[in-house]
Amino acid sequence: MLKRIPVTDVTLGMYIHAIEGPWLAQPFWRPRFRLTSIDQLAELQHSKVKAVVIDLARSNTPPKADMATRVRRAQTRAAIERRAADFRAARHLTNDARNVMRGAFDAANRGEIPNSVEIDSVVQSITQALDRNRSMLLGMMRLKKSDSYTYFHSVAVGTLMINFARELGLPEEEVRMMGLGGLFHDIGKIRIAKTVLNKPGKLSAEEWDEMRRHPEMGHALLLDGDVPPTALDVCLHHHEKVDGSGYPFGLAGDQISLAARMGAICDVYDALTSERPYKDACAPVAAVAAMASWAGHFDPDLLFIFMKSVCVFPVGMLVRLRSGHLAMIRDNGRQTNRARLSVFYDIAEQRLLPPSELFLSDIDVSAAILESPDPLAYGLENWPTIKETLLEGLDPTAP
Ligand SMILES: [Fe+2]
Ligand SMILES: [Fe+2]
Numbered sequence: 473m474l475k476r477i478p479v480t481d482v483t484l485g486m487y488i489h490a491i492e493g494p495w496l497a498q499p500f501w502r503p504r505f506r507l508t509s510i511d512q513l514a515e516l517q518h519s520k521v522k523a524v525v526i527d528l529a530r531s532n533t534p535p536k537a538d539m540a541t542r543v544r545r546a547q548t549r550a551a552i553e554r555r556a557a558d559f560r561a562a563r564h565l566t567n568d569a570r571n572v573m574r575g576a577f578d579a580a581n582r583g584e585i586p587n588s589v590e591i592d593s594v595v596q597s598i599t600q601a602l603d604r605n606r607s608m609l610l611g612m613m614r615l616k617k618s619d620s621y622t623y624f625h626s627v628a629v630g631t632l633m634i635n636f637a638r639e640l641g642l643p644e645e646e647v648r649m650m651g652l653g654g655l656f657h658d659i660g661k662i663r664i665a666k667t668v669l670n671k672p673g674k675l676s677a678e679e680w681d682e683m684r685r686h687p688e689m690g691h692a693l694l695l696d697g698d699v700p701p702t703a704l705d706v707c708l709h710h711h712e713k714v715d716g717s718g719y720p721f722g723l724a725g726d727q728i729s730l731a732a733r734m735g736a737i738c739d740v741y742d743a744l745t746s747e748r749p750y751k752d753a754c755a756p757v758a759a760v761a762a763m764a765s766w767a768g769h770f771d772p773d774l775l776f777i778f779m780k781s782v783c784v785f786p787v788g789m790l791v792r793l794r795s796g797h798l799a800m801i802r803d804n805g806r807q808t809n810r811a812r813l814s815v816f817y818d819i820a821e822q823r824l825l826p827p828s829e830l831f832l833s834d835i836d837v838s839a840a841i842l843e844s845p846d847p848l849a850y851g852l853e854n855w856p857t858i859k860e861t862l863l864e865g866l867d868p869t870a871p
């Protein structure tokens with residue numbers, strides 16, 4: 473039997489037979505389906521759809537709700553409301569911050585001396601929003617409108633920097649300066665011709681030369697204002713690479729400040745995970761896995777801590793622990809919120825161990841994880857087999 477009901481009465485388990493309203497307003501690609509997740513329900517209730525037709529025979533909601541069911545439904549509704557409120561707050565913050573950054577970039581372009589007071593309020597709002605719902609805000613940062621890409625990208629890198637600095641346990645004042653660094657890092661791009669900045673294809677050698685000047689041009693723009701030195705540093709050095717092959721100065725290793733090494737990671741991660749007119753967005757896990765494979769580009773210690781800060785771990789990735797062991801990421805923690813490692817190799821003794829489990833949340837990452845090493849450097853020629861064995865939860869030392 474079919475029944476038309478308002479979307480506000482829809483509950484989990486109902487079989488949606490038809491969705492009323494224009495096709496474009498519909499949040500789902502399937503015309504008929506059973507509603508099984510809170511996310512689907514939240515999406516439906518916050519879409520423009522007003523009513524749906526449900527198939528009562530195929531719906532598996534209990535006819536009369538007992539007390540426990542009613543409590544559960546109320547909790548589900550409350551969870552949906554909370555998530556929707558967090559979503560609205562995150563969208564609001566992102567748009568506001570984007571506008572502030574546009575204003576700051578335009579003012580600098582007119583030759584006004586930049587002041588960081590207004591930008592400080594953006595840092596504060598981001599910090600509070602991260603406390604409220606970190607994953608929602610980080611997810612929101614990946615949605616960018618291409619016409620304002622540079623401003624959205626600035627807000628995203630600022631957010632990633634604040635989140636990263638807090639993961640490192642830095643004092644609040646340094647967290648603030650890192651945030652400012654992220655927000656201002658690409659301000660030099662206002663001096664780059666729009667045709668070069670938004671060119672969909674590959675840049676010519678001359679265009680590339682122009683593009684590579686944006687860190688120094690940004691630094692020069694900020695120098696007269698009250699932007700703190702750490703933030704100036706991120707602006708000037710966010711394209712340096714730890715092996716010395718970056719620009720503008722080809723600095724290497726510790727010559728690049730902590731803030732600039734962090735900025736390089738946040739900048740590339742955001743660029744990879746954003747959609748552009750000329751490329752699709754890369755999934756976060758693919759982005760961090762690709763970044764870990766670019767030897768010499770990023771500080772590997774920091775890259776691992778960054779992965780922890782965004783809760784993105786590529787399953788099967790090899791990591792070295794300060795305890796002198798090798799471990800593999802066994803579980804990214806998406807289901808359980810607790811990412812897990814399998815510790816399986818003693819480096820000094822060069823031997824496999826029966827695997828033992830370690831939760832990443834139990835490790836002081838700044839002290840425990842050294843790098844993402846190359847299996848061959850440890851003589852693990854049969855790494856693909858060991859990896860498969862560990863992923864299956866078996867013991868690679870077993871005969
Ligand atoms: Fe840049
Ligand atoms: Fe950038």
